[in-house]
Amino acid sequence: MAHDTTAKSEFLPKDSPAPAARPGLLWRPTAKTGLMSWLTTVDHKKIGFLYGVFALFFFLVGGVEALLIRAQLMFPNGDVLTAQQYNTMFTMHGTTMIFLAVMPLSAAFFNFIMPLQIGARDVAFPRLNAFSLWTFVAGAIILNIGWFLPADTHGAPDGGWFGYAPLTSKTFIPKHSIDYWVMGLQLLGVASIAASLNFIVTIINMRAPGMTMMRLPVFTWMTLITAFLLILSFPAITIALVELMMDRQFGTNFFEVSGGGMPILWQHLFWVFGHPEVYILILPAMGIVSEILPTFSRKPLYGYPIVVFSGACIGFLGFAVWSHHMFTTGMGAVATAAFSLLTMCIAVPTGVKMFNWIGTLWGGHLMMRTPMMFALGFLWMFMIGGFSGVMHSAAPADAQQQDSYFVIAHFHYVLIGGSIFALLAGIHYWFPLMFGRKVSEFWGKLSFWIIFIGFNVTFFPMHFLGLNGMPRRTFTYDPNLGWNTGNLVATLGAFMLGIGIAIYFAVMIYTYFKGEKVGRDPWDARTLEWSIPNPPPEYNFRVIPTVHARDAFWYEKHHQEEIAKETAEHAKDDEAHGGIHMPDQSIWPLVASVGLLIVGFGVTYFDSNPAPGIHAKLGTTLAGFAVVLVGIYFWSLEGNAGYHIHVDDKGNVLSDDHAKH
């Protein structure tokens, strides 16, 4: 079609009359402030913000769990925690940090930043986005509910974050803790898959005109790849969890050895999910770093196509290396060799990214602001984590390192030094865009150095501990094995890291309320999200931008006249088509998620045996399903009419038919 591609609503009449107010259950909420506005929001920025708040809350919870673990191990034969409590603590520390902290924090950035980077006004399915958020919250509640219930019959999950069968069977852990883990992860999976489909459709369909795939910012590319990894890997663990649930609830024999089940099957299913999951955690981080380094080096990303391609390559290879988590399970020499070599292959695209990041710095004007400090910290720490990763890929070496503290050192270098450093960098980097305020450089850098030093003091000694034979997941150790110094140092480091994180967040909260106000584009950045005022208006872009180059905003800044003319024309067109089209708020995604929460509670809380429990179980579960159905039914019935906003060329809202509903 040859006509103007910017037209968004050409089927609407020019003077679209406000739709008639709707009765009863099909009422659309319009609150823009207050609790109701948050519960019914479909704005990707508000949803992103909520993801961030929940993620940071659970990040602190997981951090406290980590400090308790370190306190127990500070000295040999410690008795801060009992064996039971310790096992619960490391299970929940891992599960929380992966599923409730790093993943949703990445999702916060996907939601908030990605649509802005591609010049869109929202994600493709705004209500599905709200559903993802609230289902994530439901999953988080189910996962953690065991903390508040009696420990001998319920309790928080204690089978390890990997939940190896048959330890998770009713024979060995009869209490409900494992049921919470199963249902919690199941709901989180629903949330992740819904969100991923939404992001994929958004990135494929809602790019601004001229934003070709090879002009996408790298963070958006990594969002896309991560979303594909999620929808391809989560089905594996969903199946595994369904099987485990059936074993525990209905007496099937998928993993029950006495019934001919195969515990090794769990490991394969879990790691077919679990290894891509590692890249689900790190690829968004790589995306963030690939945005920050060019901005603060004031030059484009070195080797953009190679960085994008290597990201896709890592995602692809990520599905072919799961058994390197199983080198000690007796796979046989050929399988071990194959997975060993494939794992080494992953080092190539990862190394390529590192080279390109250094290439980006080379010849630049490096501005050492806090986000840049964290990004450089990422490069150093991720490099060390990468090297210990290569050491694991050599299967014979791994036979000694597997399940020792060496592995703990390795994956904390890639998950804290990698993912968390990049996410903390991202918070600093986009904070001015999100809230219009800037974090003080002094406090930002101070927290960086404390976190950086604390992190290394905690985890570097763990390499030595592992090589000296200290196994993971052990609540105690004897003083004669040479592990005392390492553990003491690690614990001191952990508390230092804790102080650093506390300062970081105290400063963030202070800045949110009292920080220095900054104008548009404070970093002299390169991508489209910086072209809009901060904090961003609800409609994001007054006029959908037209993209002429990679680093679209940098191009705009250097071709201002051309862009101004273009924008004025497009604004006229937009107005001719009825103004800016916005999605309506809705309560029904929240209702559907609450239904899932009730289902989860019904499946987990009650005993299917003895008999009286079965009625409560069935009743609650069915009631939950009914609520889900009601939510989805009205969600589809209420339709997606939306409303229009008209703004002038300064961005002032002239009229808004939102309130007329």
Add this chain to the structure above:
Amino acid sequence: MRLTSFLKTLLRWELAVLLVSGCLTSLAHASDKNFFVMDGHQSTIFVDGSVARSQNTVFYTTCAVTFVIFVLVAGTLAYATIKFKARSAADEHAEPPPQSHGNPLVEIALIAASVFALVIIAIPTLKSIWYTHDVPAEEKAKGNAYEVNAIGYQWWFKFEYPSVQINGAGTLVTANELVIPAGQPVRVNVRTTDVIHSFWVPKLAGKVDMIPNRANYLWLQADKPGYYWGQCAEYCGDSHAVMRFRVIALGPKEFNEWLDGQVAPARSVSSPVAASTAAKPQFASLRKPDSYKTNEAGITTKFDVNPLEAWRAKQFPEKNEDPALVGRGKELFKSKTCQNCHAIRGHGPLGVTAPDLTHFGSRTTLAAGLLENNTEQLHRWIHHPGAVKPGNKMQFGIGGMAGYQKKDDKGHWTQNIALTTDEELALVAYLESLK
């Protein structure tokens, strides 16, 4: 330099020095000589077996290659960061640098270099995978490989010697201390009866998991006679951390003597059950079992000086043996239902769900390598197993077999086995006599 800024610098240094010295002082209290050299009992660096050595060689190769890459990449990164850093506000606001987009030739060269580095690692890796996988074919052909079975239980190890059949009692069985011939390949078939465990003796070989429904195995060869620490390396529930074991490698002659001793039934201390069955005054000086803190170590540093000699000493009867007390312990072992789970070959008890205790007195450790095998620690263990090893079967029973405590119909725990101090000491004396 102005005075104020000089003072500030000084203050900063002062603080740093204080902080560092504070840390060092607290370290001095905890320091163990072998942290940085990593030559502990479970070291993977200072190894004593050919399999562990092969694995360690691969590790060193990866270290060497990654170190070279680290020097190159980190050097470049550090240089770029320092060289291209904006030094002043004016510098930051200068014209942006040339907007270059990369160079395909550089990329290809770097990819080729990475692949080359990986090949250097891959070759010894592949060699070692095949070497460590099973006993070398030529050794097998010569019939040199000694075979044992290791079976994991929550939370202890059973060891079987399939080549040693005892008349009327089947295969030779021991628990928690595996005795092997040194200088000879040993093939360990690893099995489990409940959840997944992992067999790991770091100084001899990397770990292999014990997985239900899976016939896994590993091999190892101790260079010389020695005493080695092992530990379960896969999370297996409450007491995973204290599921430990030992491997004792002996020269051929000593190994065969040991085997002969094991084949014999349990040693009997000949004495009728005497009238005086109270514990002798020498027990009065023993530490009270209730005085132990949670998780308190059950080992002494004295033992570590020469553990193999300590093991040899355990093969002989204890001094000050009290035949009357031993006799009473033997009766109690039956009447207090210990025999339902434990076997003592030659004395009647034939339970199979718990460690075989036929030659218990000749082992250096108890409770799966957790405590040193001596009167005090054995007393501590028998007095309250649940306090030593959380969740263990002796405390709460297993299957239909009740332990110290059992659950009544209402779900309340009640005492099942009650022991007086005298009874506990009689059991201790009896068990220590089983050489």
